[in-house]
Each structure stands twice: as C-alpha cells, then as structure tokens.
Amino acid sequence: MAAALSVISGKWKLSIINQLLSGQKRYSEINRAIPGMTEKMLSQQIRELEEDGIVSRHIFPEVPPRVEYSLTPIGQELSSIFYTLERWGSHYMTITNDNGEVIQPDYTCYTLVKQDDEVVKESV
Amino acid sequence: MAAALSVISGKWKLSIINQLLSGQKRYSEINRAIPGMTEKMLSQQIRELEEDGIVSRHIFPEVPPRVEYSLTPIGQELSSIFYTLERWGSHYMTITNDNGEVIQPDYTCYTLVKQDDEVVKESV
DNA sequence: TCTATAACCTACCAAAAAGTACGTTCCGCA
DNA sequence: TGCGGAACGTACTTTTTGGTAGGTTATAGA
Incomplete structure (x- = not known):
C-alpha cells in the first residue's frame, strides 16, 4: 500500500499518467498538454515512473531526437x-x-x- | 482526485487511519501501535486529518486528560x-x-x- | 552563418515536510 | 518534595521536493 502511494506521489505524476492513459505520447506532447509543468519536472518524474516500471520509453535514434512514452501493463492497471x-x-x-x-x-x-x-x- | 491524494498523503496518515479502521482509539494507543513515529508527528498529522473531516476527536475533560479518536463516516469510506x-x-x-x-x-x-x-x- | 527544434542535463535556490529535543499542566503517588 | 503520565505545543535543524536558468547535440531551413 505504501509502495502504491510512493509510486504515484509526486506533483505531476498523476497528470502524466493521465495523459498516457489515452495512449502513447511523445515528450513534447505531454509537455504541451500539462500547463505549468517545466521540462525538468517532466523528465525527472517520468524517469522515476520509468524506474518504477510504470511507463516505458521508446527512443528513436533519429535527429532531431524522438522519444515516445507509454504505460506498461502494470501502469495501465x-x-x-x-x-x-x-x-x-x-x-x-x-x-x-x-x-x-x-x-x-x-x-x-x-x-x-x-x-x-x-x-x-x-x-x- | 488531487483532493483525495492530498488528504491521505503524509508519511503517517495511512498508518493512523489504518489503526482507526478497527475502531475508536486513544492517542497513546495509536502512538504505541505505530513504531518509529514521534508524538509530534502523531498530533500534527491527526490534527490535519481532523481538519479534513476524516477523523473526529472526543476530549474527555478529566485529569489525566483522555482523548479518543475515531473515523467520521467519510473517513470510513x-x-x-x-x-x-x-x-x-x-x-x-x-x-x-x-x-x-x-x-x-x-x-x-x-x-x-x-x-x-x-x-x-x-x-x- | 544564424537560428530553431527535440529531449534532455546540471547547478543552484526556495519551500515544504519531517525529525529532534525539550517544555507544559494537572494530579496522584511514594 | 520530587516523579511520572497523558496529550499535546514550540523552536530549531535536516531532508525532501519543486522551481529557475542556463547548457548540450545534431541537423534542417532562412
């Protein structure tokens, strides 16, 4: 229970997960969709979510870079x-x-x- | 949703509510039941829970003082x-x-x- | 050549949350 | 005449979290 809370607590995590519930999104899309959140916060919190196994990251080795995020199965739960x-x-x-x-x-x-x-x- | 989270986030609130789910308890009972929590934290967090309408406090005007806490209906929910x-x-x-x-x-x-x-x- | 773009990272700073230590009040008890 | 217990409060410090401002890489387009 504490584990569950620690995974979703963080000022922007609910918003981020909420965005991803509607499907795969790239960094800049999420950034634009959540007003008031800085880029630093987005990358910091989404990285924590990734470490916790909630979101997965797809890096496309292109220039300019492209990264897409989506929820893992347990993230969707x-x-x-x-x-x-x-x-x-x-x-x-x-x-x-x-x-x-x-x-x-x-x-x-x-x-x-x-x-x-x-x-x-x-x-x- | 944010409101719900803000009500239960706090390092000890889940433990406190958990204690009260099994019925009315007094301050010292809760204190003994949750190891590692200081008295300051207990009174601080339980006061916030009270302000949020989650727990209710019964003060018995006795000496030595006695205070019993219990969950309000919405707290039980x-x-x-x-x-x-x-x-x-x-x-x-x-x-x-x-x-x-x-x-x-x-x-x-x-x-x-x-x-x-x-x-x-x-x-x- | 200059600028813009994507998706970051780093250093530094401020605010909020938690922890530590100690004080308080009233009374009964040794 | 202290001593302890209940249920706190207060001052101060530490830790955690969030915010600001800047830098980076490589390429495409003006």
Whole structure:
C-alpha cells in the first residue's frame, strides 16, 4: 500500500499518467498538454515512473531526437486506483465546501470545556 | 482526485487511519501501535486529518486528560481506497523485486544505440 | 552563418515536510 | 518534595521536493 502511494506521489505524476492513459505520447506532447509543468519536472518524474516500471520509453535514434512514452501493463492497471480516488474525491468534495470546512453535521466533538470559551464552529 | 491524494498523503496518515479502521482509539494507543513515529508527528498529522473531516476527536475533560479518536463516516469510506491501493500494491510487488527492478519481461525499450555500448539490463 | 527544434542535463535556490529535543499542566503517588 | 503520565505545543535543524536558468547535440531551413 505504501509502495502504491510512493509510486504515484509526486506533483505531476498523476497528470502524466493521465495523459498516457489515452495512449502513447511523445515528450513534447505531454509537455504541451500539462500547463505549468517545466521540462525538468517532466523528465525527472517520468524517469522515476520509468524506474518504477510504470511507463516505458521508446527512443528513436533519429535527429532531431524522438522519444515516445507509454504505460506498461502494470501502469495501465493503475486506472483502478484512478477511478477509486476520483470517486472518493468527488464524494468528499460534495461534503466539504471550498474552504475545506465540513458541511455535514458536525462529526467532531469539541468538548464542553471549549464551548464555554468561544464559538468553535458555526453551523452552515 | 488531487483532493483525495492530498488528504491521505503524509508519511503517517495511512498508518493512523489504518489503526482507526478497527475502531475508536486513544492517542497513546495509536502512538504505541505505530513504531518509529514521534508524538509530534502523531498530533500534527491527526490534527490535519481532523481538519479534513476524516477523523473526529472526543476530549474527555478529566485529569489525566483522555482523548479518543475515531473515523467520521467519510473517513470510513476511505476503506475502498485502502483496498484498491493494497490490491494494486501487492500485485506490483509480485512483479518487481526488492531492488525495485522489474522482474517481468522488459517493457522498456532501451534503444539500439545504447545496447551496443553496454549491458543495460540483465534478465532475471 | 544564424537560428530553431527535440529531449534532455546540471547547478543552484526556495519551500515544504519531517525529525529532534525539550517544555507544559494537572494530579496522584511514594 | 520530587516523579511520572497523558496529550499535546514550540523552536530549531535536516531532508525532501519543486522551481529557475542556463547548457548540450545534431541537423534542417532562412
């Protein structure tokens, strides 16, 4: 489980994998598709994904160079993780508002003690 | 999806949630159950989980103090994420060995060019 | 000759996360 | 009169991660 997390944690890895889920792509395509990401980050993170066996790299010995990336079979199996994360995440966001405050009935029980001093949480 | 990840990423959060999946626990119980984690980390990360609405805190105004933590309903729904991560992770680990090298047939295609220079990867 | 392109790499810097060490409060107990 | 335990908080340092700015190679085209 920790292994799974360590493989996908990294600021841009989800985006990169997401790009590759729709098929083989070359470096510059991925780069253009993810705004805000620098080239250094792309090559760094995609290299880590490659070392972890998630993506594979095809180098075409041409000039100018051409490199295509695609997901390995086990990389493609990550889609189940994507699906689960997405489902929980969207459910979670319907329950919390933009400030990250919980909209649902107050699960937390701030003690009797604190309630005397101040208003800890207002109901929405 | 990013929201889901940000909620569970943190070196000890998975362990903490894992502890709470088996029911309500108090601070010191969790602390003893997770070796290597300092008290500061526990209080820091469990506070973040609380702010995210994943765990709830019950303070008993006694001396010595007693605080019990438990998962909120949406926290319990994380178990599906746990299950998916665990399943993929264990599958992943049967495919890679202890050094993180891929055991399966070589997905990566190190070019013709490189193969002349050196042995890039040995088959296991 | 000058410039642009692809797919990088390197050195350096800043910010975020984690770890270490110690302090706090209240009480019961020896 | 200390001592220990519960559940933290705070100051400081280290480690990890991400970002900026530049360089590289070889060739095609203006």
